[in-house]
Amino acid sequence: MKKQSLISLIVSAVIVAGGSAGAYAIHESYAAGGGSDALLAGTVPGTSTASSSTGSAAGDSAGTPKSDSKSDSADPNTETPSGNADADNPSSGTENKEDSGQSIEDGKTEEPTLKEIISSVSKKVVMIETEDGSLGSGFLYNDRGDILTNAHVVAGYKDVTVTTSDSVKMDGKIIGIGEETDVAVVRVPDLEKVEPLKLKLKAEAEIGDQVLALGSPLGLQNTVTTGIVSGVDRTFDIAPYYYEGLYQISAPIAPGNSGGPLVDQATGEVLGINSAVTDEGGIGFSIPVTSVIEAAKGWSDKPMEEIPMLDYGDGSDIPADDYYGDEYGDDGYDDSYDDVPVDGTELEYQAEDVLYAFYDAVSRQDYEAAYGLLGEKWQAKQSYEDFAGGYKDTLGVYLDHCLGVENGDGTVSVYISITADERTDNGAVSETYDLVYQVGSEPGDASDVLKIISGKSQY
Structure with missing residues (x-):
């Protein structure tokens, strides 16, 4: 993958292990795109229900095309550690339909449903508890009984209690x-x-891949959330760890999720280890399993004789509840970061406000105000009557989350998640949509008023 230019950005973040291993502040260097490419950073609200990419609230009214989620359950790029049932060698392991979500009838392989994948994967995900009551997650990665997790979940201990699903x-x-x-x-x-x-x-996740995050946030075992890979190659550090090449994910994670698996929604294969989430914006990060599997295999083959006690910068070997990764002066402030933006840019906030205003108008059924926020090109393609008519079966629309990221060309990509209550022949139903909009000023508009230029489903 071609390296992008780095824009240094400090964000306050929580390393997602519970109890005393709970909160960290992460000093992060985001990989930002240049030119017209957007730095993707999407966030969706906590839900154990798969997001939908079709429906009137998003597809018809907001210019969001319907699209099918990708499926690569027969992906030849899947590899398994010793003892796993290899997807390319059926004789290497046996599965029943309950575990694999697949059945063979008349020579045809039936694709596993999302519920079957969740059921199969969750059986191999555990909750980890240390002596002081701190909670984290982990998952079985080989047939020796070895659980893969985050170091900060178990740091300072030699023995832990594991609770199965x-x-x-x-x-x-x-x-x-x-x-x-x-x-x-x-x-x-x-x-x-x-x-x-x-x-x-053998293949890393890509932006837009649909994923599941499994674990025990806040001690709530067997929790599953859905989302997408919204960014790749993220880098930050917090003593004693250095994180690089991370997946940025929109699937919500919280304290206690640390060490749980990030799973391909289509196949149930593990892509990464969920490790951190920002305080603001709820952006999660996952360590690609490809970057740590060799170390894990090495420990499984030859366990450490002595478990090192890690230094967290405060003289202790246990992660603190609120630990800031870089050293600060006596006044608690390090002026070396004066020129580093801490939060989003003003343009990003303004673009987010446009989307908040748009969906506020839609929820009030003030379709004229909502239509007025669309750019001229959008309005030229869709009349007001068609726009308003697209919401005839919509009972309510709620903007669950919204995050804008500058593209570098004066426009902002705004990633949102909405919940729409819609009228159907079988009664009212709620649907969740993950969308991305382009917001910017109209060409030749001297007033610099931001408009919604285009929009589509994230999938």
């Missing part, structure tokens, strides 16, 4: 932990010979 508690022992990379392996003898999750190792 059916609430069975088991003893776990840390057999390997990164000192600079936020990854660790916990061995659970009672899970030996249990079939692990498949890992997608």
